[in-house]
Amino acid sequence: MINDSIFTKQRIINLGIIITAIWFTWFAQQVFDEYTVRIINNVAIFIILAVSYNLINGVTGQFSLEPNGFVAIGAYVTAILLVDSEGMLYQYDIEDPYPWILALQSNFFWALILSGIISALLALSLSFPVFRVRGDYLAIVTLGFGFIIRILAINSPEITNGSLGINDIPQFSNLYWTGGTAIFTVLAILNIIYSKYGRAMKAVRDDEDAASAMGINTFKIKTLAFTTSAFFEGVGGGLLAALLTSISPDLFTFFFTFQLLIIIVIGGLGSTTGAIIGTVMVMAGLEWMRFLDEPINFMGIQTDGLPGMRMVVFSLILIIVMLFAREGLMGKKELKDLFKKKKANK
Secondary structure (H helix, E strand, O other): OHHHHHHHHHHHHHHHHHHHHHHHHHHHHHHOOHHHHHHHHHHHHHHHHHHHHHHHHHHOOOOOOOHHHHHHHHHHHHHHHHOOHHHHHHHOOOOOOOHHHHHOOOOHHHHHHHHHHHHHHHHHHHHHHHOOOOHHHHHHHHHHHHHHHHHHHHOOHHHHOHHHOEOOOOOOOOHHHHHHHHHHHHHHHHHHHOOHHHHHHHHHHHOHHHHHHOOOOHHHHHHHHHHHHHHHHHHHHHHHHHHHOOEOHHHHOHHHHHHHHHHHHHHOOOOHHHHHHHHHHHHHHHHHHHHHHOOEEEOOEEEOOOOOHHHHHHHHHHHHHHHHOOOOOOOOOOHHHHHHHHHHHO
16 A cells, blocks of 8 residues: 555656646747747757667666767758758759659658657667677777768768758757657656666666576667667757758767767766756756856956856866766666655655
8 A cells, every 4th residue: 555655646746747847848938038948949859869868878888879870860861851852952062962862851740750760770780780799899889880970971962962961951840849759758768767678778787697697688678778769869860950950960970979978977877867957957057157258247347258168167067066976966866766765764
């Protein structure tokens, strides 16, 4: 009876969080100004990317550095499916696009789904050679994949318009799309984590050899995490393309992956809640601190603007956080674990 009561209370708390997130999505789209809405859109997209990246890197413990590659695939697939043939012919200056590229057209929903599916299928094919190695070697292999995708984008002007990128992408992304997809992604990832597959992923993270000895198909579990992560990264890339309305290979450098890595590490590897907190802290925090780059009047003292000061301050904050919270802000805990801890203290 006690366990049933705790389970019911937890479901009520989860339902309340979901309703609050949906209400905030609607409220923000209706009330906030365009600049604030754009920041929230960006945060929502990076929540999708962070929680999905955390599934393979934090929950399953596979040091993968591939997100920029899958995000780039999702962004280019969505852009190609949304830009009409006249727009492509107008902006493809290096080489004329292939006829089949001109024939590809889709609505926004199916463009996102196809972006995720293509990314997931590529991840599935990559899993066979990628998961033959572990640890630092896995990081090097997946890092190389990100570089390959970017080089292919530059050297395939008939498909991607080369280094010029694709412009005039219809701006379909709004808070209903980004916020709704972020909520769905978080729920989907959490359901996987709390399923038998999620427990197997954590077992692989803690000790892969022991997990294999206990009968867990470690290759299958790692592949599941990898393809799921790639699917949502592809969808996130599509949303990003439809938000920015312009993409190029320079957008998907290793710095993109490094930014996501900072987010999940500062939030806590293995914690979906931590990934969300880390995203808000990094993406929204950097925007909020822009005033540090501008001239400041402090108690009657006028200071000159110092470009880059916000990055200095932000770096100091990261150092302080990692010194006092070495497993990140949440460690491996989720929001529900904090409620349990409070009840135990009482």
